[in-house]
Every structure is written in C-alpha cells, then in structure tokens.
Amino acid sequence: MQMPPLEQFFRHFDPHSAAIAGAPVTERKLSQLEGCYADSPAFKAALERLDAVIYSVSSLELGGGDGDLHIGLGMVMPGKIGAEYHLTRGHLHSWREAAEIYIGLSGSGMMLLEGEDGTDAAVPLEANAIVYVPGHTAHRTVNTGLEPLTYLGIYPAKAGHDYAAIAQSNFRQVVIEQGGKATVMRRKDWLETIRLETLRADLENGAKE
C-alpha cells in the first residue's frame, strides 16, 4: 500500500489560543449548552446578556481508518453561570469501547467522569496532568480558573461523539464555586441548595414589601 508523505503528519499547535495549524475550529456558544447548567434562571439571565463562546475545539483528523487516531485541542473559557463553572457539553463515544487520553496544557480545571456502570469521579485537568478516560465513560471538562483551560484529547478515529445519551440525564456531579473554591457536589444537592436560596430570597423580598 502506498503511504502518504509523512511530512503531512506534522503540525504546530498553540496551547494558549488552542489552534492547530490548518485544523478547523468548532465553537460552542452558551445557547448551545441549554440544559447543561444546573441553575436555569442564571443560564437564562446570562444568555440575555450575551451569547458568549464558552469553548472551542480544533480537530485534527489525518486518517479515518480503523487504527487511526484523531486529535482535539480544546479550550474552555473562564467564567461561571450562577455559581457553576464553565463547562463542555460532555459526551460518550458512539463506539462505547473507545477510550481517550486527555493531556492538560494550560489553565486549571477538572474533568467529570461518569461510567455507564454508575461510577463517577472528578479529577484535575491542568498543565502536566494526564487523564485516561476508559471506554463506556461520559466525560466533561470544566474550567475552574481565571485563565482559559486548554488540553489535548486523543481518541480513536472511529470513536464518534454521542451527546444525546448524557444530555438526557446530565452529569450527576456539578463543579461550583463556594467560598472562592471549586467544589464538587451532587447535582441533586446543588439543585436543592438553589431551591432553598431562591425560597429564602423570595421570603425576604416579601417581608420588605
């Protein structure tokens, strides 16, 4: 079989702008993340202010065969919706067995991992960190810092992205700011906290009227 010229497999990338030379960039705006954040009123209010780009991915797809790999260079912008840090939609791979390797480049954040068997974890994603995402595991990245979070993801070319499966249930964990610190909580506990805070604020407003 005739191999292509091997020079074509070389690229420069910029870890700070998350660009790979010659690779297309996909941007995700806030409006495309409906249902991802726990605090719906905060999401609506933020969207009314600005439909900002929350994250982008440069995708380098140099081969599509069974044994090939694809590379994604992700960048999540800093910020929060309510108290919840900016995040990616998160996905399972369409080919569930496909694993992925994440390599943190700059900024600081976390990865939420959620296995189809019900296990879950939150691990750091930052410079000098490697996260191995096994097959059958939904994964989402979260920027908990003040700078853009950038990272490389390397995965089988035939992995595919299944966003719908995790969108139905959403991740069971959320990463929120509490007392100036990134805190991982169960989504249901955080929703209950928001509900009680809203109730308390409504009562206080009612008392003033």
Ligand SMILES: [Fe+2]
């Ligand atoms: Fe992935």
